[in-house]
Each structure stands twice: as C-alpha cells, then as structure tokens.
Ligand SMILES: Nc1nc2c(c(=O)[nH]1)N[C@H]1C(S)=C(S)[C@@H](COP(=O)(O)O)O[C@H]1N2
C-alpha cells in the first residue's frame with residue numbers, strides 16, 4: 001500500500017447515506033479506486049482519486065504502445081466492480097433480434113485487434129486562459145493500446161437494426177453519484193457500422209483492467225475518449241441522439257471561433273467527434289536529457305493521419321522536418337524523431353504536426369468554454385525539471401474546511417482542488433456546477449467556501 005493513500009478515499013456509501021452529515025464512517029475495505037492507483041506507475045498524476053482521474057506524465061509516454069500501468073484513466077463516476085460470471089451486455093431498442101451477450105458469446109465471434117490512440121477531449125485544458133472549469137489535464141490524458149474484441153458492426157448485424165435506428169446509445173455499469181447524471185453516450189449509426197469500431201474485451205493482450213472498462217468497452221477510433229464508453233451493460237438502437245448532459249452539455253465545442261472568456265449558447269455548439277491534430281515531445285523534457293541529442297515524441301490526428309512533424313529548437317523561429325517512425329496504424333499515433341546538437345545553454349523546443357487534411361497545430365489556443373481539443377504547439381522549456389505533478393496535501397484549516405467535509409467530501413476527496421486555480425467567481429461557478437450534481441449548500445456556505453478556496457487556491 002502506498003503512502004499517499006488517504007482515509008478520505010475510503011469514504012463509503014454509509015457516509016453518503018448519512019445525508020451529508022459525514023461522520024467519519026470509514027471502512028477499511030479497498031475501493032476499486034484504491035486498487036487502480038496501486039496498479040499504476042508511481043509517477044502518474046492523480047487529479048482525483050475517487051472518481052479516478054489519473055494522467056500520464058508525458059515523459060512516461062515513451063513507447064508506441066503505452067503499457068497499461070502508464071495509461072491515463074478518466075472516470076466521471078465511481079468505478080464499478082463487475083462480476084464477469086453474471087455480466088451481460090444487452091442489445092436492444094430499434095432492432096428485430098434483441099441480444100443478451102455473455103463474454104463467451106463475444107469470445108466466440110470473429111476477433112479483431114487494432115492499435116488505437118485514445119485521448120480525452122479535455123487533454124490540454126490546463127493551457128487555456130481564462131481557465132475553463134473541470135479537471136486540469138496537462139498533456140498526458142492520451143495513450144495508445146492494442147484493443148481486441150469484436151466488430152460492433154457484427155453485433156448490430158446479428159441484432160438486425162431497423163432502418164429507423166440512427167444512433168446507438170451506450171451505457172456502462174457506472175451509475176450517477178447522488179444526483180449526478182449517469183454517463184451515457186450515443187454514437188451515430190454510420191460510425192458504429194464502420195469496421196474499425198470495436199467492442200473491446202482486451203487491452204494490450206490481456207483482459208481489460210477494471211479502470212479501463214472491464215469486461216467490455218467501446219472503442220470509437222479517432223474520436224475523443226468520451227465516445228469510448230467503458231463497462232458496457234446496454235447498447236440501445238435509437239432514432240435520436242441521446243438526450244443527456246454528457247451529450248447535450250458537456251463534450252461540445254462552439255461551431256465558430258469565440259473570443260476567450262465568452263459564454264456560448266449550447267445551440268451554437270456541436271458534439272465533439274474526431275480528435276484534433278496534435279503532437280507531444282516526450283524527450284527531452286530537461287536540460288540533462290537534452291544532451292543525448294535526440295528529440296522525440298508522438299503525433300496523432302484522430303480520424304486523419306499525422307503526416308508531417310516539424311521541430312523547432314529556437315522557440316519557434318525556425319522549423320525542421322522530423323523523421324517519422326515505421327510503426328503505424330490508421331488510428332494510432334506516429335513517433336517522430338529529430339537529431340540535433342544541443343547548445344550549451346538551455347532553450348525552448350517545440351513540435352508542430354500537420355495532418356492528411358492539411359490542418360496544422362495552431363500557435364495560440366482556439367479557446368472554448370469547456371477547454372476541449374486543446375492542441376496548441378507546446379513550448380518545452382529546458383531550463384527547469386518539469387514536474388507537473390500537483391503536490392498532494394491536506395486541505396488547510398479554515399472556515400471552508402467544515403463545509404467541505406460536510407457537503408463535498410461525501411462524493412469526492414480533496415485532491416480535485418489541489419491543481420485548480422480560480423478567483424472567487426470561478427470557484428463560485430464551480431460550486432454551482434457541483435450543486436447541479438447534487439451538492440447541498442446554503443447560500444452562506446457557498447460564499448464561505450468560495451472565499452476559502454479562492455484564498456488557498458487563487459489564480
Ligand atoms: N462508462 C464510462 N465510460 C467512459 C467514461 C466514464 O466516465 N464512464 N469516461 C470516458 C472518457 S471522458 C474518456 S476520455 C475515456 C477514458 O478511458 P480510459 O479511462 O480507459 O483511459 O473513457 C470514456 N468512457
């Protein structure tokens with residue numbers, strides 16, 4: 001067991017059932033999240049323990065296929081523990097032949113396997129100004145795994161979709177916390193019928209781990225991670241896009257560019273589909289590493305291909321084309337390498353990818369309220385060791401601390417705030433977002449809590 005395990009991570013349903021009067025009801029049983037954190041590389045960045053939101057420091061992304069212990073985790077709700085023996089995936093809705101698939105049923109169907117890069121649409125959010133609310137992913141909510149399973153198309157053909165079916169709705173075994181909405185997503189039927197869309201039961205040659213959707217998840221290749229629903233229990237053929245907050249409110253971007261800081265009417269936004277062209281320098285990330293004289297990293301472009309990567313070693317004044325690696329697959333990132341002679345003094349490195357449609361990473365962020373698809377060129381300064389890990393500490397004492405314990409800690413631990421920075425207005429908006437998910441606070445509590453958070457976690 002690791003040091004950083006905290007008592008607060010073992011808050012239980014008992015505590016929640018107490019209706020927010022959280023007596024220190026602690027059970028010393030491990031939560032699935034405790035087991036996830038133990039299974040991950042010790043350098044992983046824990047944005048929140050429970051729900052489990054864990055980022056990979058980019059220097060650990062140094063292989064074409066990301067090992068599972070270095071693969072990021074993004075979960076909106078508590079991680080479900082699924083019993084494979086009784087588990088079924090129901091296929092129902094607008095179809096003629098409803099199914100209840102067992103794992104054996106799936107294993108008996110023709111298998112397919114493909115390396116696919118998965119990236120959270122919120123990856124890069126920490127670089128937007130003003131800072132959007134939400135988990136402050138830096139650059140490492142991305143990884144590439146070999147996913148093995150069956151074609152979704154094969155399952156839908158067996159289920160015999162009716163012509164009226166236009167969207168397929170995916171729900172997993174995770175359910176809403178308090179009033180928080182269940183994580184349910186739909187994908188248009190055309191994407192579901194593409195032969196590359198997989199119902200995956202294996203990741204890198206082994207059964208899916210709990211964190212990544214055991215026993216079955218969707219892999220919607222090239223699309224933002226949220227379209228790849230984990231812990232699948234029902235697949236429903238429907239006439240319409242699913243009407244729920246994870247389709248209609250979150251994971252949407254403006255249809256046209258907006259000024260940073262602008263509020264955008266939801267009707268001027270669309271659901272995010274493909275990821276954007278992007279690259280990340282994995283090495284060097286420090287002056288010491290730079291002495292090896294090799295710059296390398298990965299580039300990807302969602303449904304498109306990354307076809308060119310340029311590298312700058314002078315802060316963006318001049319650019320040189322990098323070599324691309326031989327490992328490739330339609331929806332997987334591509335390694336790039338550039339040999340150089342590092343100067344004695346530290347400098348600023350950049351990489352800039354271009355995709356098969358001619359899109360190139362921008363130098364300035366295309367700001368959007370949700371902080372999605374952040375793909376600006378990243379300046380990697382070699383001056384200092386880059387340690388992006390938030391320092392995990394306890395919440396400081398103060399008037400807001402009791403309110404926190406009473407109203408916030410019933411659903412998540414304090415690690416969610418340690419790397420967020422907002423002024424009073426920002427914290428107030430975040431608290432209101434939490435009220436929307438069921439947090440119980442009086443008007444006075446809200447003011448006190450926002451002031452307390454702004455004092456300790458200011459911009
Ligand atoms: N059931 C369920 N599926 C989910 C999520 C979730 O919270 N619940 N998170 C989604 C998001 S936003 C992302 S980015 C990916 C992350 O997959 P990973 O945790 O295996 O990296 O899973 C997606 N599938």
Ligand SMILES: [Mo]
Nearest residue numbers: 120121225226
């Ligand atoms: Mo995501």
